[in-house]
Amino acid sequence: MTLSQTRPTQSIFNGSYAASTPLISSFRNSMAVVASGVEMVYDSGAEPYAVLRGIDLEIQKGDVQLLMGPSGSGKTTLLSILGGILTPTAGKVFLMGQEITGMTRNQLAKFRLKNVGFIFQGFNLFPALTAAENVEVALKVKGLRGLQARRQVAIELLEQVGLADRMHHLPKDLSGGQKQRVAIARALAGDPHIIMADEPTASLDSQSGHAVIELLRQLAKNAGRTVLIVTHDPRLVDAADRITYLEDGMIHG
Ligand SMILES: Nc1ncnc2c1ncn2[C@@H]1O[C@H](COP(=O)(O)OP(=O)(O)OP(=O)(O)O)[C@@H](O)[C@H]1O
Numbered sequence: 001m002t003l004s005q006t007r008p009t010q011s012i013f014n015g016s017y018a019a020s021t022p023l024i025s026s027f028r029n030s031m032a033v034v035a036s037g038v039e040m041v042y043d044s045g046a047e048p049y050a051v052l053r054g055i056d057l058e059i060q061k062g063d064v065q066l067l068m069g070p071s072g073s074g075k076t077t078l079l080s081i082l083g084g085i086l087t088p089t090a091g092k093v094f095l096m097g098q099e100i101t102g103m104t105r106n107q108l109a110k111f112r113l114k115n116v117g118f119i120f121q122g123f124n125l126f127p128a129l130t131a132a133e134n135v136e137v138a139l140k141v142k143g144l145r146g147l148q149a150r151r152q153v154a155i156e157l158l159e160q161v162g163l164a165d166r167m168h169h170l171p172k173d174l175s176g177g178q179k180q181r182v183a184i185a186r187a188l189a190g191d192p193h194i195i196m197a198d199e200p201t202a203s204l205d206s207q208s209g210h211a212v213i214e215l216l217r218q219l220a221k222n223a224g225r226t227v228l229i230v231t232h233d234p235r236l237v238d239a240a241d242r243i244t245y246l247e248d249g250m251i252h253g
């Protein structure tokens with residue numbers, strides 16, 4: 001395994017990612033995520049606050065990429081922008097070779113459903129639904145028709161994350177690590193190319209943390225998915241192919 005840091009070098013595109021030279025085409029095909037000159041200014045406070053100040057980032061398909069940095073450095077903001085949940089103030093984002101920053105809301109919603117699975121900070125499970133039902137809801141949102149089909153796929157996904165014996169438990173009756181695995185099964189609904197996770201191991205004990213880390217790595221290595229993880233957790237470092245550090249709104253190598 002090689003651990004290397006993404007440096008704040010200029011992207012080879014120089015802002016011309018859409019150009020179709022053979023070099024750029026082959027580069028584009030090997031990249032799951034490309035960000036070029038991404039800036040984000042929050043305008044809700046007394047003064048505008050520039051949280052991201054020119055982010056260039058390239059994530060190779062099949063890689064496990066960590067995004068690390070101090071609290072408040074903009075990691076969740078960047079993850080939300082890369083996943084198409086937030087629109088940046090400036091810059092471009094390409095996922096699987098397609099520019100998402102140019103899409104309409106509708107196009108983006110459809111694209112996201114097919115291509116990106118999110119694991120949010122703090123699980124975001126529906127408390128009144130069992131593990132299986134939580135996954136079924138995600139499958140319904142992703143467009144899988146038929147109650148039986150959804151039930152069947154939910155069972156398969158929960159088996160995949162090692163929760164075959166906990167399908168019918170409510171979140172309150174699951175451990176932190178098990179809840180996190182339900183959240184991962186839910187992110188796998190629709191078989192997305194890219195999984196984005198915000199602090200997936202926070203507040204997990206050592207054993208559950210390792211199980212989740214191993215699962216995220218398998219998702220990348222066995223199924224060719226790209227996994228982008230925001231984390232403070234040094235335990236994840238060994239599972240990563242690349243690590244990017246964010247500080248003061250910029251990427252530091
Ligand atoms: N909607 C918003 N309006 C104004 N400021 C915001 C908004 N969302 C986040 N911020 C600010 O932007 C900065 C970056 O927030 P963000 O959540 O991206 O940080 P983070 O690196 O994920 O932090 P943590 O590690 O604590 O989760 C913080 O100072 C935060 O207060």
Ligand SMILES: [Mg+2]
Binds near residue numbers: 075076077121198
């Ligand atoms: Mg955060």
